[in-house]
Amino acid sequence: MTDSSVPPGGHRSGRGPRKRDDKRRSGPPRGRQGPNRPPTGDPAREAALDTLRAVREDAAYANLVLPALLRERRISGRDAALATELAYGACRAQGLLDAVLGACVDRPIDGLDGVVLDTLRLGAQQLLRTRIPPHAAVGAAVELVRARAGSRPTGFVNAVLRKVAEHTEAAWVERLAPSDDLGRLAFTHAHPRWIAEVFARALGGEEELTELSAALAADDARPAVHLAARPGEISAEELAAITGGEESPYSPYGVLLTEGGDPGELAPVREGLAVVQDEGSQLVALLATRAPVDGEDTRWLDLCAGPGGKAVMLGALVAIEGGTLDAVDRAPHRARLVEQATEGLPVRVHTGDARELALPEAAYDRVLVDAPCTGLGALRRRPEARWRRLPDDVTELTALQRELLRAGLERTRPGGVVTYATCSPHPDETAAVVTAVAAETGAEVLDTPALLPEVPDTGLPDGAPGIQLWPHRHGTDAMYAAVLRKR
Numbered sequence: 001m002t003d004s005s006v007p008p009g010g011h012r013s014g015r016g017p018r019k020r021d022d023k024r025r026s027g028p029p030r031g032r033q034g035p036n037r038p039p040t041g042d043p044a045r046e047a048a049l050d051t052l053r054a055v056r057e058d059a060a061y062a063n064l065v066l067p068a069l070l071r072e073r074r075i076s077g078r079d080a081a082l083a084t085e086l087a088y089g090a091c092r093a094q095g096l097l098d099a100v101l102g103a104c105v106d107r108p109i110d111g112l113d114g115v116v117l118d119t120l121r122l123g124a125q126q127l128l129r130t131r132i133p134p135h136a137a138v139g140a141a142v143e144l145v146r147a148r149a150g151s152r153p154t155g156f157v158n159a160v161l162r163k164v165a166e167h168t169e170a171a172w173v174e175r176l177a178p179s180d181d182l183g184r185l186a187f188t189h190a191h192p193r194w195i196a197e198v199f200a201r202a203l204g205g206e207e208e209l210t211e212l213s214a215a216l217a218a219d220d221a222r223p224a225v226h227l228a229a230r231p232g233e234i235s236a237e238e239l240a241a242i243t244g245g246e247e248s249p250y251s252p253y254g255v256l257l258t259e260g261g262d263p264g265e266l267a268p269v270r271e272g273l274a275v276v277q278d279e280g281s282q283l284v285a286l287l288a289t290r291a292p293v294d295g296e297d298t299r300w301l302d303l304c305a306g307p308g309g310k311a312v313m314l315g316a317l318v319a320i321e322g323g324t325l326d327a328v329d330r331a332p333h334r335a336r337l338v339e340q341a342t343e344g345l346p347v348r349v350h351t352g353d354a355r356e357l358a359l360p361e362a363a364y365d366r367v368l369v370d371a372p373c374t375g376l377g378a379l380r381r382r383p384e385a386r387w388r389r390l391p392d393d394v395t396e397l398t399a400l401q402r403e404l405l406r407a408g409l410e411r412t413r414p415g416g417v418v419t420y421a422t423c424s425p426h427p428d429e430t431a432a433v434v435t436a437v438a439a440e441t442g443a444e445v446l447d448t449p450a451l452l453p454e455v456p457d458t459g460l461p462d463g464a465p466g467i468q469l470w471p472h473r474h475g476t477d478a479m480y481a482a483v484l485r486k487r
């Protein structure tokens with residue numbers, strides 16, 4: 001199970017999610033523009049528009065809304081691919097599209113009617129970031145807004161999109177981008193400036209603008225889909241042969257899918273022999289098993305396990321050792337997902353706060369703390385997230401991250417190891433947490449890149465502890481991990 005398939009419920013996926021929204025987010029959008037509107041004969045753009053509305057009005061997650069909507073409306077094949085490209089593309093590029101639209105409209109675009117704004121974003125996305133011919137993009141937008149809001153806004157939508165079409169994306173960037181290098185790169189690759197600053201810090205400073213440009217570009221592209229073979233059940237070679245994919249470059253369990261389509265429908269996934277999981281997550285689970293420990297190595301603990309992607313791999317690997325894994329999650333629905341994902345493995349699932357749960361102290365040989373984080377390393381998978389996250393989200397999370405890492409160390413026996421991981425490269429959530437907790441507790445931070453020697457270029461700048469994976473370097477999410485030994 002990838003982090004992308006995670007039903008959002010933790011802190012990682014979106015700003016201040018309200019629990020009661022989870023159900024609504026996972027279903028197709030309803031309401032004014034819901035099922036009763038007249039069809040336009042353009043199911044792909046209608047689905048994309050409904051997704052943008054749900055994201056804007058309900059703070060929904062595009063990667064949950066759209067698939068549900070495609071299923072419900074039985075949209076498949078080319079229409080499904082087009083709906084996905086347009087909806088996710090418009091969400092990803094929202095800041096850039098809004099800047100261009102703002103230059104074409106003589107009033108603040110925030111004040112526009114919601115349907116009109118969504119239609120304009122969708123139209124601008126097609127004009128600037130796809131190969132759809134301009135007349136087709138503008139015509140489709142006009143028909144869409146006519147079907148949703150009547151004929152009144154059609155002239156306005158037509159006129160604004162014609163202005164957008166006067167320049168290419170590159171020419172708009174030339175006109176509108178901030179003049180400083182970092183601001184320009186952020187604008188060019190449709191990222192908020194603060195996130196570009198965080199990436200620059202994680203890469204070692206603003207001097208390295210070529211690498212920052214590559215990082216932002218890779219983060220703006222759709223991610224590849226990887227499967228993880230369940231250790232002991234099927235090899236990556238067999239899985240690749242069955243699925244027509246390719247063995248992943250680094251993970252011995254990984255398969256890169258080369259064909260489109262719903263990976264959940266593949267036979268090995270349906271039969272529980274493989275899960276959809278980014279190669280970076282596979283490498284973090286693998287890393288957690290790498291540092292040698294003296295003596296027994298059969299009691300493992302996954303303190304933040306939901307929805308269970310890494311718990312499946314750890315459970316399968318500890319089974320081979322004849323051991324057991326305790327898996328904890330605070331959110332009951334995510335703990336249930338861990339139970340489902342690890343069925344048949346020697347895994348006991350506990351629901352509760354990892355900081356308080358009555359688990360044995362100083363008892364585990366290996367512990368994984370895959371902490372809730374901003375998810376800035378998996379923005380490729382959450383199309384709208386980069387515009388929803390705020391710099392302040394980090395402060396709230398780092399206190400929890402430190403407490404969870406401390407809780408992990410308390411449960412570890414002397415000589416045992418704890419792997420701390422985030423799917424964020426934000427230095428405050430990664431090396432800073434590890435350095436502070438190691439100093440407080442006396443834990444030894446191990447040379448983590450040396451534990452994963454087959455993956456190149458994982459070291460952090462200035463000798464900071466841990467490994468950092470990157471989409472532009474490794475083709476994975478930007479996962480961070482560090483291994484500590486309890487003294």
Ligand SMILES: C[S@@+](CC[C@H](N)C(=O)[O-])C[C@H]1O[C@@H](n2cnc3c(N)ncnc32)[C@H](O)[C@@H]1O
Binds near residue numbers: 310329
């Ligand atoms: C990054 S996700 C874990 C992903 C998981 N390891 C996987 O590979 O599928 C973080 C998880 O921590 C859980 N969580 C947050 N605070 C927690 C706490 N205090 N105790 C236990 N779990 C917590 C969230 O519910 C979320 O499921």
